[in-house]
Amino acid sequence: MYKLVAIDVDGTLFNDRKEITKEVNEAIQAAKAKGVKVVVCTGRPIVGAQPIIEELKLTDEDEYVITFNGALVQNTHTNEVISEISLSYQDLKVLYELSLKLHSPMHFFDSKNVYTPNKDINQYTVYESHINQIPLHYRTIEEIPADFLIPKVMFIDEPEHLNKIISNIPDSFKEQFTWVKSAPYFLEILHPSVSKGNAVKQLAEKLSIKREEVICIGDGENDLSMVEYAGCGVAMGNAVPSVKKVAEFQTFSNNENGVAYAIEKLILNK
Missing domain, CATH: 3.30.1240.10 (Hypothetical Protein, Haloacid Dehalogenase-like Hydrolase; Chain: A; domain 2)
Structure with missing residues (x-):
């Protein structure tokens, strides 16, 4: 059973109009209801990620966000910083x-x-x-x-x-x-030790979640490390070839509710 799903934003969670569709949001809420930890994992700064976290209602206790491509991991409820790796x-x-x-x-x-x-x-x-x-x-x-x-x-x-x-x-x-x-x-x-993959790994270990219990969904080169790390790496239909090559599962594009389809198949067993 999967316990954590990390989801990229641009080209993945968002469609090309920069929207989270009703279908994607409902699938995420259904995964949460099953006890699965849903983590937004983005290159955006925390300020840019905040409206997304609020729209998806990912601000309960013991919920987390990964920003700056893995340089910052923090609790979305308390704002406690779990990991911060910066350039000088x-x-x-x-x-x-x-x-x-x-x-x-x-x-x-x-x-x-x-x-x-x-x-x-x-x-x-x-x-x-x-x-x-x-x-x-x-x-x-x-x-x-x-x-x-x-x-x-x-x-x-x-x-x-x-x-x-x-x-x-x-x-x-x-x-x-x-x-x-x-x-x-x-x-x-x-910083050379920063990547989305390292951040997801660090968070999973903090939460005592095994690698094989992790799903990571992405489309771009900056998602490659987390798709490789995941027990089940998911490539969007619009993903770059390098991400598709390492993924265990390929879903539909970001304009076809690809995140919803992946969650339904891998977590909700629909």
Whole structure:
């Protein structure tokens, strides 16, 4: 019997109109009623995840959310932080210098804000602020305090240019950080021990839930680690090939209530 299901948001929980359909919500509530722990697992910041948690009524005692692609795990009822793994100010300086060499716009976060050191603010930084309803600030690197903790940094640009940026990242940097492409225009950079898979594993162990009792549902490259970790990894119909390759189960797309179908088949036995 499955005891925990971790669900990605964009391209998975949300359809292309950024909606959680009635069918998906009802399936999640039915899973909760069976005692299954439902965990939203997203690259979004906690502020951007909050409306989703509330819509799905995942704010009871002993319920959790994973944000920043695994950099932050916390209790949704008490806001207690279970795990927080951040980049340092020195990491930020190094990544900023790399962004200048690669001619890549960038932005970065604390728990409640997004910042950019680029005076000409990129449209994808504005989009990031908009979709998460999170304040956006222009700050030079020199204006950032030395004790600043950063859940993630992002290089952002038009897909074709971002692909060129990725191909020019030195191998030494690839080993120094975790890099995940969460959208055609978003490259996320995290502490090397951070991933959705590691966060789900850590939470499952805290809750004394075995790996084989975990389902993870996702569609993008940043979901690969958790789909690989899960006892049953689920790929959306719209998932990238790498996720489909490692998944044990493939469901319908995010526009066809794929999350609902997976829950019905694997948890509700419909």
